[in-house]
Amino acid sequence: MQRAMRLLETVAGHEYGAPAKQLARETGLALPTAYHLLRTLVHEGYLRREKGLFFLGEAAERLSSSGAxxxxxxxxxxxxxxxxxxxxxxxxxxxxxxxxxxxxxxxxxxxxxxxxxxxxxxxxxxxxxxxxxxxxxxxxxxxxxxxxxxxxxxxxxxxxxxxxxxxxxxxxxxxxxxxxxxxxxxxxxxxxxxxxxxxxxxxxxxxxxxxxxxxxxxxxxxxxxxxxxxxxxxxxxxxxx
Known part of the structure; x- marks a missing residue:
């Protein structure tokens, strides 16, 4: 859970998206672990993937809106x-x-x-x-x-x-x-x-x-x-x- 949250926070800091390797490096996660978590987060709607880059998904944006x-x-x-x-x-x-x-x-x-x-x-x-x-x-x-x-x-x-x-x-x-x-x-x-x-x-x-x-x-x-x-x-x- 904590690792997934780190990934979400890191993606949120990249307005124009970021690739998996960069996200793994910035979060200190092993690349296979990062890939697994990213796929899960995309499946759940918290992230979306476009042309190899990851962005916040609708579920994460709803959470952000709710928090605000x-x-x-x-x-x-x-x-x-x-x-x-x-x-x-x-x-x-x-x-x-x-x-x-x-x-x-x-x-x-x-x-x-x-x-x-x-x-x-x-x-x-x-x-x-x-x-x-x-x-x-x-x-x-x-x-x-x-x-x-x-x-x-x-x-x-x-x-x-x-x-x-x-x-x-x-x-x-x-x-x-x-x-x-x-x-x-x-x-x-x-x-x-x-x-x-x-x-x-x-x-x-x-x-x-x-x-x-x-x-x-x-x-x-x-x-x-x-x-x-x-x-x-x-x-x-x-x-x-």
Whole structure:
């Protein structure tokens, strides 16, 4: 296994490919051993051979892509954990992608737990700050398309009542301003979300608090805005996840 990994790493260092003899020499392997391992790696799809030269295959490229994605996710998770600890609240990161609300990462603690997803976040964007913030970044056609697929429904006595009321609210949210909701998704919880736009992708970071701490909501979201400004580069990495 270790010898095969050495071969893969060595091949990866040759953008224009390398012959077996060179790979054997650079890895310190006997030529028959190198040949055997190279044939196995080609058979498994980790390498490909063209005109006597070896290149990384599709399987190795998938591994590389997966590793890069994991690294980006780890970077985003670290940024969220920093915001969580700095402000003392659960922090969420979400994107609007291919017509769906996707919560990409949540960072909380036992003392400050995240909101329980008792109703699918994708289907209830009208009721929570994450969804409202993402929908406010879309154009009118995309908003109406979303609401055609996921109509407004009452989750609590405080939930917005119909599409028209929601659309009016979304229009009032000024560009780059936070969206807030108070007990619209879950009784006993207030939330705020700030927009993050990278290229044409709508994204958001949000926080939640128990409703008896509602007076902390605006100061907390202002701190979150400052933290996002410091970590925007790390957060933007996840756009390509």
């Amino acid at each position: 994605k994991q690294k980006r996710r780890s970077t985003v998770a670290d940024a969220l954990a920093h915001c969580r600890d700095s402000i003392g609240v659960p922090v969420y990161y979400a994107m609007y992608r291919e017509g769906e609300i996707e919560v990409m990462c949540v960072s909380d603690t036992p003392g400050n737990p995240a909101v329980e997803e008792w109703a699918d976040f994708r289907e209830t964007g009208h009721a929570h700050a994450i969804g409202q913030c993402l929908l406010s970044q879309l154009d009118e056609e995309a908003r109406r398309d979303h609401l055609d697929r996921y109509p407004v429904q009452s989750l609590t006595p405080y939930t917005v009542r119909d599409d028209r009321s929601l659309l009016r609210r979304l229009e009032r949210i000024r560009r780059m301003e936070p969206a807030t909701e108070r007990q619209e998704y879950a009784l006993g919880t207030v939330c705020a979300a700030i927009p993050i736009t990278v290229g044409t992708t709508a994204a958001t970071m949000a926080l939640s608090l128990p409703s008896h701490q509602a007076d902390r909501l605006l100061p907390a979201v202002q701190r979150l805005q400052r933290e996002v400004g410091r970590h925007l580069g790390s957060i933007a990495l996840s756009i390509s996840i």
